[in-house]
Amino acid sequence: MTMRRWRTALAAMALAGGALAATAGTAGAVVPAEAGARAGTAGAGATACETGWGSGEKTAQPAGHTPLTNVRTGRHACFDRIVFDVRGATAAGPIGYRVGYVNALHQDGSGEEIPVGGGAILEIRVAAPSYDPGSGAESYPGRARKPLPGVDLTGYQTFRDTRFGASFEGDTQVGLGVRARLPFRVLQTDGHVVVDVAHSWTALR
Structure with missing residues (x-):
């Protein structure tokens, strides 16, 4: 092989080696980044959820x-939440409630059945009328058999429907349609009764 051909061969080998090194460097940079992104997404999406709520009826006696x-x-x-805002209620004066699954929602007073969408119906009764007991003035514009005003359940994982039942003898009755008979809990804070219905029976979502 002449000196010219030898130099040409060396130059070609050097160029090929540089190209391979560049390709290997790019692949090494991209693959770990993609793997890291996938791992990060999986880690962020795995949420530990509370268990043990059960699906049995839950009650509290009213202070007023x-x-x-x-x-x-x-x-x-981990759950969908519905909140009842109650004027003037405090931890010292708890709000009474009764929350439980029913086969059908029957309106307080009349007994008429109110259709509620979903795979199961959670009946919520809160010791808070939709009117001021002193003056009789309306405090919440719920209408029998109608969806709750201003509530949009589009995109919810568990909630399917809401229906106002009645405000009768100091209690307000609401039908909450859910995907299935799922665990739920009831919480109270100053001025609020909170009902959380789990997305599933499992502890991890």
Whole structure:
């Protein structure tokens, strides 16, 4: 092989080696980054959820009856939430409630059945009328058999439907349609009764 051909061969080998090194460097940078992104997403999406709520009826005795002012809902990682805002209620004067699954929602007073969408119906009774007991003025604009005003359940994982039942003898009755008979809990804070319905029976989502 002449000196010219030898130099040409060396140059070609050097170029090929450089290209391979560049390709290997790029692959090494991309693959770990993609793997890290996937791992990070999986880690962020795995949420430990509480267990042990059960699906049995839950009750609390009232200290009095104060007006219901609003009902609203929210989505969380492990559950869907419905909140009853009650004027003037405090931890020292708890709000009575009875929450449990029923086969059908029957309106307080009339006994008429109110259709509620979903795979199961959670009946919620809160010791807070939709009117001021003193003046009789309306405090919450719920209407029998109608969805709760201002509540949009689009995109919810567990909630399917809401229906206002009645405000009768100091209690407000609401039908909550859910995907299935799932665990739930009831919490109280100053001015609020909170019902959380789990997305599933499992502890990890």
